[in-house]
Amino acid sequence: MSKLPNWNMNLWKFIDENKAKGFSWGSWDCCTATDSAIKAMTGESLIPKELQWKCEATAKKAIKNYGGNLLKALLKACKLKNLEEIELGFMAVGDIAIFKGEYGYVVAVCDGNILLGVCDDGWQPKPMSSAVKAWRIPN
Numbered sequence: 386m387s388k389l390p391n392w393n394m395n396l397w398k399f400i401d402e403n404k405a406k407g408f409s410w411g412s413w414d415c416c417t418a419t420d421s422a423i424k425a426m427t428g429e430s431l432i433p434k435e436l437q438w439k440c441e442a443t444a445k446k447a448i449k450n451y452g453g454n455l456l457k458a459l460l461k462a463c464k465l466k467n468l469e470e471i472e473l474g475f476m477a478v479g480d481i482a483i484f485k486g487e488y489g490y491v492v493a494v495c496d497g498n499i500l501l502g503v504c505d506d507g508w509q510p511k512p513m514s515s516a517v518k519a520w521r522i523p524n
Contacts, residue, residue: 386466387523388479392426396479399425400496405507411439415492416455418503419481422494426479427522431462455490456518459483468520473513482516495519 389395399422406413420432436451438444452458459481463470468481476482478497483490486502493500493511500511 386429395425407505419492463520471521476519482519484515
């Protein structure tokens with residue numbers, strides 16, 4: 386997996402077009418929204434095709450079967466697609482991060498200033514300092 390030549394424009398367009406899109410398990414949750422951002426930047430999906438879910442219970446089951454928990458599942462997926470784990474202080478636009486939310490781990494994309502996750506009302510900004518791990522898609 387690597388970034389497309391116009392990845393930056395694609396990402397900003399994607400973020401803007403989806404700014405008010407609300408949370409929905411399996412179609413617009415933290416994993417699928419971040420994966421869609423990754424697709425905008427690379428043309429590829431980070432989530433393996435066999436992983437699908439429609440509700441919280443099936444999401445937890447898919448994640449457990451794939452990696453045990455969301456952090457381990459993301460570590461596995463990033464390794465398989467050659468995303469480079471980076472030090473948190475070096476996060477930049479287009480990097481992928483995971484942070485600990487109120488109910489567990491949450492996956493987000495970095496816009497260079499904040500992490501963007503998903504909530505009922507659209508993008509949910511979180512400080513970059515909340516990240517526990519981060520990855521960079523190669524150019």
